[in-house]
Amino acid sequence: MPIRWRILSIAALNSAVALVLAGLIWSGFQGLGSAWDDVRQVRESDKILALLESETGRLQNLIHRYINQPSPELFAEILLLREAVLGTLTSRASTDPMLSGSVDELERVTERFLNGFGDLRALQTTITKTYQEQVMAPAKDMAGLYSIIEGATGRREAAIWPPLGRSREAFTSLLVAANSYYLSLSTASAEQARANTETIERTIPVMIEFADNDLQRMALERLKIRTEALRDGLGQLSAQLVSRTDLLRNSIDASQAATIGAIDGLSVKMRQREQKAQETFDRTLRDISREVLWIAVIFLGIIIVAGVVIALSIRRPLQQLMRAMQAIASGDYDRRVAGTSARDEVGAMARAVEVFRENAIDKRKAEDELRASKEKAEGALLELNAAQRNLIDAERLAALGGLVAGVAHEVNNPIGISLTVASSFVRKAGQFEAELHSATPLRRSQLDEFVRTSKDAAQQLMANLQRAAELIQSFKQVAVDRSHAERRQFNLNEATNQIVASLRPVLKRAPITLSLDVPEGLLIDGYPGSYGQILTNLFLNAVNHAFPAGCAGGISISARPRGVDDIEIIFADTGIGMTPEVQRQAFDPFFTTRRNEGGTGLGLHIVYNLVTQQLGGRMMLESRPGQGTIFRIIMPRAATGGAVHAETDSDGTPPWPSRTMSSN
Numbered sequence: 001m002p003i004r005w006r007i008l009s010i011a012a013l014n015s016a017v018a019l020v021l022a023g024l025i026w027s028g029f030q031g032l033g034s035a036w037d038d039v040r041q042v043r044e045s046d047k048i049l050a051l052l053e054s055e056t057g058r059l060q061n062l063i064h065r066y067i068n069q070p071s072p073e074l075f076a077e078i079l080l081l082r083e084a085v086l087g088t089l090t091s092r093a094s095t096d097p098m099l100s101g102s103v104d105e106l107e108r109v110t111e112r113f114l115n116g117f118g119d120l121r122a123l124q125t126t127i128t129k130t131y132q133e134q135v136m137a138p139a140k141d142m143a144g145l146y147s148i149i150e151g152a153t154g155r156r157e158a159a160i161w162p163p164l165g166r167s168r169e170a171f172t173s174l175l176v177a178a179n180s181y182y183l184s185l186s187t188a189s190a191e192q193a194r195a196n197t198e199t200i201e202r203t204i205p206v207m208i209e210f211a212d213n214d215l216q217r218m219a220l221e222r223l224k225i226r227t228e229a230l231r232d233g234l235g236q237l238s239a240q241l242v243s244r245t246d247l248l249r250n251s252i253d254a255s256q257a258a259t260i261g262a263i264d265g266l267s268v269k270m271r272q273r274e275q276k277a278q279e280t281f282d283r284t285l286r287d288i289s290r291e292v293l294w295i296a297v298i299f300l301g302i303i304i305v306a307g308v309v310i311a312l313s314i315r316r317p318l319q320q321l322m323r324a325m326q327a328i329a330s331g332d333y334d335r336r337v338a339g340t341s342a343r344d345e346v347g348a349m350a351r352a353v354e355v356f357r358e359n360a361i362d363k364r365k366a367e368d369e370l371r372a373s374k375e376k377a378e379g380a381l382l383e384l385n386a387a388q389r390n391l392i393d394a395e396r397l398a399a400l401g402g403l404v405a406g407v408a409h410e411v412n413n414p415i416g417i418s419l420t421v422a423s424s425f426v427r428k429a430g431q432f433e434a435e436l437h438s439a440t441p442l443r444r445s446q447l448d449e450f451v452r453t454s455k456d457a458a459q460q461l462m463a464n465l466q467r468a469a470e471l472i473q474s475f476k477q478v479a480v481d482r483s484h485a486e487r488r489q490f491n492l493n494e495a496t497n498q499i500v501a502s503l504r505p506v507l508k509r510a511p512i513t514l515s516l517d518v519p520e521g522l523l524i525d526g527y528p529g530s531y532g533q534i535l536t537n538l539f540l541n542a543v544n545h546a547f548p549a550g551c552a553g554g555i556s557i558s559a560r561p562r563g564v565d566d567i568e569i570i571f572a573d574t575g576i577g578m579t580p581e582v583q584r585q586a587f588d589p590f591f592t593t594r595r596n597e598g599g600t601g602l603g604l605h606i607v608y609n610l611v612t613q614q615l616g617g618r619m620m621l622e623s624r625p626g627q628g629t630i631f632r633i634i635m636p637r638a639a640t641g642g643a644v645h646a647e648t649d650s651d652g653t654p655p656w657p658s659r660t661m662s663s664n
Helices: 003-068 072-093 104-152 161-184 187-209 214-329 345-437 444-484 492-507 528-546 580-585 603-614
Strands: 488-491 512-517 523-526 553-562 566-573 618-623 629-636
Touching: 003 072, 003 214, 104 161, 104 214, 161 187, 161 214, 187 214, 214 345, 345 444, 488 492, 488 528, 492 512, 492 523, 492 528, 492 553, 523 528, 528 553, 528 566, 528 603, 528 629, 603 618
Parallel strands: 512 553
Antiparallel strands: 488 523, 553 566, 566 629, 618 629
16 A cells, blocks of 8 residues: 555544544533533523622612712712612613512512612601701801890909800700700710700799890790700701601611622522532533543544554665665665665655665765856866056056156156256356456456356256155155055045045146145055055046046045044046946956957955955945046054055955945
């Protein structure tokens, strides 16, 4: 049987196990779902009961607060909470499947509890009215009468004054006790109010007896009437407050307690139902787990047996195939692969390995041929590298040759003038000597003329020879720097002036102006020869490419510090600029736009390598067609490159630029 059919049989057996287990789990899931629905429904019903218990308890507290300190805000909150309790009963409890058959008693008790608040509120309104009309109104009149009596008593020594003071003090204590009793239902305050009322009633006859005018007597008679009214009002208020307490205890607190009791009874039923549902859920889960475990064990045994049989039928030919592949990997191509005649997948693999063995034999032959070709290619590469180094050396020698020619031309002028002056001075000296030895006496004017001519000749000789000495010294320093490439500390301004002095003969052949802006005091610890080659190559590149056909223009060289450790050098020209395509290849070796005119394409390549590798800096190119070109060189004050020439790698081959930084 092919291996794929053997593997498919295992997969089919696994699928059958999965289907059986899935059916069993689905059946158990249905039972678990039903049991869990019962548990969830019981918990939802328990939440409704807890909500009712919380709302009724909060409503009871609000009613007590409203009775003690009535306010519109508390009343509005009580009404809202009352509607919430009724809504919970009608919309949730009555429709709940667990509570629908047991909620009637709860609704009846809760309704009685809520209706008791209406009776209590009506009684509270009556109490408030009694307090205002039958207690506070007489008390207000009594306060006015006390003021009238005090006003009608002209002297502090009057006999009415002591009982009047006791009566007035008892009235004040009466008001405090009455308010305290109204607000706190304190029994002591009620007794104090009655005692003060009796005190006032006892002092009124005494004050009538000591009254000395009709106004006092009339006010005292009126005070007696209002005291009796106040006493009756306090009694009626006391009776109403007692009724309110009874109503609060019997209608509100008792109904709320009955509501809590009904809720507790329903909660007990809910917990019993939840326990029963939870037991059903646990039992169903255990049954399902047991059945799944037995079926899984049985099928697992079948799968293991089948897997071992199939594995043994595959393992032996695979081992033979593996030994054949190891022989091929070790280079033993003479050993043939066993099992190539089999018709299953292992046979196909054996035939593929046999093909691989044959291909390996062919590959070994091809590698031998490639190795010979590689040796030939490496020889050609060495020859190419040697040619490249020769071209770079030729480029450097050409630049140095141009430097020599220019300096020679510059030195020729002062030396030629000096030779002419010297020959003229020799002739003048001969004439003076002849005049000196002649018979004719030598005149003072002749002597003065000879001295003047001698001084002029000496001054001209000194000036021209000094100029020639400066040119030779500048060329000597530049030549030494170019030839030795030694690292030393040099002044950037002096080095730039020496290099420019050697390049000025080139400017005489073209209408190009050169401007320098290099400040004094910029010291570089590096390679002055490399710096000179950089400026020379940039200068010659600008003259040859930026100003074709003798076009006029300008070249500027400037330098400035950049931070503490770097110096930025800007070499700019006002020439024809570069296109984006030329910019992308400007630093590539052997790329030139004047191939037919003798250009080698190594000038900027050498500059880039000297800047980035030997000086340890970086170089940027900015150019646009018709707007000139700017080379920005940022190099450290202390060169970070090695002492080898930047235009060659350690193996002698010219390096290629790692990247070109340019912008349009």
